[in-house]
Amino acid sequence: QLxxxxxxxxxxxxSETLPLTCTVSGxxxxxxxxxxxxxxQPPGKGLEWIGSIYYSGNTxxxxxxxxxxxxxxxxxxxxxSLKLSSVTAADTAVYYCARWFTSSWHLDYWGQGTLVTVSx
Amino acid sequence: xxxxxxxxxxxxxxxxxxxxxxxxxxxxxxxYNLVSWYQQxxxxxxxVMIYEDYKRPSGVSNRFSGxxxxxxxxxxxxxxxxxxxxxxxxxAYAGSSTWVFGGGTKLTVL
Numbered sequence: 001q002l003x004x005x006x007x008x009x010x011x012x013x014x015s016e017t018l019p020l021t022c023t024v025s026g027x028x029x030x031x032x033x034x035x036x037x038x039x040x041q042p043p044g045k046g047l048e049w050i051g052s053i054y055y056s057g058n059t060x061x062x063x064x065x066x067x068x069x070x071x072x073x074x075x076x077x078x079x080x081s082l083k084l085s086s087v088t089a090a091d092t093a094v095y096y097c098a099r100w101f102t103s104s105w106h107l108d109y110w111g112q113g114t115l116v117t118v119s120x
Numbered sequence: 121x122x123x124x125x126x127x128x129x130x131x132x133x134x135x136x137x138x139x140x141x142x143x144x145x146x147x148x149x150x151x152y153n154l155v156s157w158y159q160q161x162x163x164x165x166x167x168v169m170i171y172e173d174y175k176r177p178s179g180v181s182n183r184f185s186g187x188x189x190x191x192x193x194x195x196x197x198x199x200x201x202x203x204x205x206x207x208x209x210x211x212a213y214a215g216s217s218t219w220v221f222g223g224g225t226k227l228t229v230l
Contacts (some may be wrong), residue, residue, distance in 0.1 A: 039221075045124065046224035047158075047166065052217070060217040063121050072204050096165060105213065106156040106171035113165055 002027040004097050004111035011117050012091075018084040018116055022097030029034055029078045030055040037107070037115035038071060039080045040093040048093075052100060087118045124149065124210055131228040137198040140225045141211035143191060148220055150191040154213035157195045161206045164212060169208075170195060174202035177216075197227070205229040 008020035022036070031035060037052040051061040061069050065084070073080040084091060090118045094113040101108045125143040132138040139155065148157055153173045158166035168177055170186035173193060183198045193212070195206055210222040 003228040039147075046126075047211070048123075049211070049219040049221060052219075062218065063165050096164075105154050106168050106173065106177075107158070107166070107211075108168060108177070110165035 002099070002109050004099065004109055006095060006097050006111045006114040006117065008095075009115065010115060011119060012087055013120050014088055014118055015086055015113060018082070018118070020082045020088050020116070021102075022082075022095075023078050024078045024080075024099075024111055026085065029073065029080065030075050031066050032104055035102060036073070036080045038100065039096045039097050039098055039107075040091075041096070041113070042090075042093040050082065050084075051104060092118045102118055121214055121218060121220055124211060124212060124220055126208075126222040127226045129228065130172050131230055132197075133230045134200050134202065136168045137196060138194045138200060138227065140197075140208050140210075140227070141195040141210075142195070142222050144193075144212050144220070146193055148191075148212040148214040149188065149193055151215065152213045153188075155186070155188060155223040156211045157184075157193075157211070158209045159204075159206045159212065160209060166209060178186045200229055202229050 003025045003100045004025045016054045029093045038050040051071045070083040096113045098107040100109040157170040173188045174186040185196045207228040209224045214220045
């Protein structure tokens with residue numbers, strides 16, 4: 001059974017960079033059938049797509065976050081990562097990593113999510 | 121790229137049917153057959169209920185159905201059950217390998 005697990009700090013200071021890693025187990029991140037993505041959800045609000053990455057390293061970002069987001073992949077560790085720079089309180093959210101199934105373009109597996117709070 | 125528009129809340133009694141709308145533009149919902157719907161219970165990760173506008177993943181009840189007309193997609197839940205109480209999110213392809221979600225709808229089963 002495929003599992004995704006987010007890891008990273010639960011508290012980040014304003015203006016700093018938020019780093020998160022998603023570890024994939026039970027399947028290979030290098031499969032050509034999938035993209036891997038980050039989605040966030042501010043407390044009490046809806047979901048927001050942050051960006052996606054293919055195992056080859058091709059990346060796609062939300063235009064509203066593009067200037068602050070970097071997503072990378074490490075196939076040797078079966079992991080992909082998110083870095084969000086210059087964070088503010090508005091970046092406080094539960095961050096999810098998930099898998100896009102490219103045959104039908106939907107998110108079929110999700111991590112449990114990790115709450116990241118931006119505060120001094 | 122603006123968020124898709126969903127009603128903040130809907131409600132229905134057990135056994136009834138409800139419909140949740142998801143309105144986008146001709147650049148996202150109206151251009152591609154790639155709307156998906158996700159159910160999210162409190163404190164849990166979302167779960168896909170509908171993909172490619174109307175298709176149901178294996179294991180999802182046939183009480184859930186999806187449709188689309190123009191720039192508005194809809195999720196209908198028939199024979200409401202207490203376990204259907206959750207938040208529902210729509211998601212659509214917006215072109216250039218980008219995606220947009222709706223604001224989410226809270227379903228209350230009365």
